Amino acid sequence: MLDLVLSKFIKNYDDIKNPQVRSACGNFSGVVGIILNLILFSAKLLSGILTASISVTADAFNNLSDAGSSVVTFLGFKLANRPADEEHPYGHGRYEYVAGLGISCAIILVGVELLKSSIEKIINPEESTAITLLSVCILIGSICVKLWMFFFNRAMSKKISSSALKATAMDSLTDCIATSVVLIGLGISAVTGVNIDGWLGCAVAGFILYTGISTFKESLSPLLGNTPDPEFIDEIREIVLSTELITGIHDLLIHDYGPGRCIISFHAEVPYDVDILKAHDVIDRLERKIQEKYNCVVTIHMDPIAVSDEYTIELKEKINESLDSIDSALSLHDFRIVKGEEHQRVLFDLVVPPECKLKETDALNAVKEKIAQIDEKLIPIIHIDKICLECGGNIKL
Structure with missing residues (x-):
């Protein structure tokens, strides 16, 4: 009607x-x-x-x-x-x-x-x-x-x-x-x-x-500035993860300048060993696809991730299990390892959302203690990341 x-x-x-x-x-x-x-x-x-x-x-x-x-x-x-x-x-x-x-x-x-x-x-x-x-x-x-x-x-x-x-x-x-x-x-x-x-x-x-x-x-x-529509976030996530080479997404931010007028930015994870020109082309095409579909401005940051290194994958899984034992609301992204002769630096962003029961400093100290229990040779370098409720949000993967 x-x-x-x-x-x-x-x-x-x-x-x-x-x-x-x-x-x-x-x-x-x-x-x-x-x-x-x-x-x-x-x-x-x-x-x-x-x-x-x-x-x-x-x-x-x-x-x-x-x-x-x-x-x-x-x-x-x-x-x-x-x-x-x-x-x-x-x-x-x-x-x-x-x-x-x-x-x-x-x-x-x-x-x-x-x-x-x-x-x-x-x-x-x-x-x-x-x-x-x-x-x-x-x-x-x-x-x-x-x-x-x-x-x-x-x-x-x-x-x-x-x-x-x-x-x-x-x-x-x-x-x-x-x-x-x-x-x-x-x-x-x-x-x-x-x-x-x-x-x-x-x-x-x-x-x-x-x-x-x-x-x-x-x-x-x-x-x-309010939280974006969860359905809209899910749609973006589905489009990104269905794109070739892309294995993950985080730091999704959506800035609202009126209905049908928004700026979207996020980090897309790609294998570190793929051809850089091919990965860049995939990112460019993904930006155009989202822009045309939602009539918005899109900026994508490309993050190289070690998806085939068994030690990196195993260590990441152990740290993820440790995060769950501390507080199920905690998550991480941008995980990578820099190997040295005596020690190994473990670098990642720790997401501490508002629903986490711990304060940021307490959560950070607890995670460092868990990593030390896994291997004393690991040196954690952790950046605290927050979910931006005003203009968007991180997606926990």
Whole structure:
């Protein structure tokens, strides 16, 4: 159904990897939101005036704030699609996240104002609100429209992987609940004569504030830098390890500059005894493959690994077993040996992730003790490596 609608308005609507198409989808969602929310605002405001209900009026202004949010969403996608320039070499993709913050602030402001109005009505109660057939039809129609908008925006968010549209979808679902509460309250007032309008207004304001705060957190997270999608990391790992010559991958970093705009870097392990020109060609082709598939910038560092030396393999396995006995969260990469006449230097990066129970220095000392137990002639040279939660992560192999 969604594809049928998009095909009528967006050319090449299915090419979501294309930034132009993605922006067009976001703009279309924004326009739909503006139109429908303005219609709902007008209808509910009329109903609120007819019934003299603060909760219905509060719900109407909630829809007005949603219309404003849709405007910000539209502008956010427009600005995010601007090309890179001298001052912003990585493009303007994060405008979409900034737009989400603006939407959140507007929602929170409306929620605060409506909460104040509702509290005033609780302190100074009025007569029970009147209920009319027109107001009931308007509210039921509003619930149906908002439910459709929830499914529409949720489908759009999944199609183009947009956190902004996901937040919009949840906002629509919250509106369905809020309007249902208002409708139930009007029914209770009509049957019992008890005016709970102010309390229901507080409930609606609470829903609005909850949505605004949740949206704010979700929009702020990618600006600060959050953990990449595990599925995306798995896809990268699968592509890399299915490439000829490459035996491992580590130090994967993903820098997010907006949806569909990221920089990926990692270390690819290759046998140390292969032809350097052939290995370089494999790395070049892998960079182009990932770049074309995900529309991103890719940088790969090539690490030569001794994959055929039996002593190196055996020693690495022993040290890995020692790491597991210390803490299963520990891992290593870039393992190599420099042989001397009396001693052998063992060099590797020790990954100490946040879930490790030991402090870095304690983990380092424990690993050195284990290596000394394996062979006193081994001199460990260990570099502590951390998983970068803000912009990516290491893959434990």
